[in-house]
Amino acid sequence: MTRLQGHTDFATGLPARHVHVEHVMGTVVSIDLRNCRKEKAASGTGRVVRWLHEVDALFSTYRPDSAISRIGRGELPPRHTNAEVAWVLERCEELRKETDGYFDVWATGSLDPSALVKGWSVQRAADVLVAWGITDFCLTAGGDVVSRGSREAGLPWRIGIQHPSDRGALAGVVHANGLAVATSGTYERGEHIVDPHTRAHPTGLLSVTVCGPDLGTADAYATAAFAMGRKAADWTLSLDGYEAMTVQDDERVYLTPGFPLADRAEESP
Structure with a gap:
């Protein structure tokens, strides 16, 4: 579904906004382009949409014919996959070691790299x-x-x-220019995150938001931190180049020193 905004930036003569909404990878992807001509926006959007559907065909855990489903069932050796799948699986292993095992694509008992794939593909x-x-x-x-x-x-x-316990409210606003922001919690997909060490759903947290230069890494860090439960806030202090906001189930909010939360006075349009 595409929504083209009709107003124009008269300073540049370019259409001010092009928005496309695509249902893919089990979620809704919004593509919001500014300050570019209609033809370029349409072409760029088309390339993005094709890429995201290619990713879905390779990595969907809901499609029995996807490469990831076949690898998970032991039908396809990882070495026989394409470069994208091989890279993702290698990166997942790196992240497992980096997070002391809290980021684990086998945590639920079956292969599911979605916590990296969504952010990586959008990046x-x-x-x-x-x-x-x-x-x-x-x-x-x-x-x-x-x-x-x-x-x-x-x-x-x-x-x-998104506020983790009030769908009509925000937990905060980030001002971003060249920034990736990933949030893990239970409000988007329910209790889908598992602590790999206990095989139980973590407790003590409502959400973890991680900001940084790369969305795939931020997504993986947010997932790993949420799996840690109450240990998340302390762990996020050790992240190099990434900042975090952790909301506990007692509604206490912990921010790393560089988290780019906008001041209330700056949040108005």
């Missing part, structure tokens, strides 16, 4: 748009967001972080 989609010459955009997939450039007249993108 790659952002790279596609940049390579196509589109400089101002925001891509959103569930609780994951990656932005580039500005929304208008040099203003940064405002990324709202």
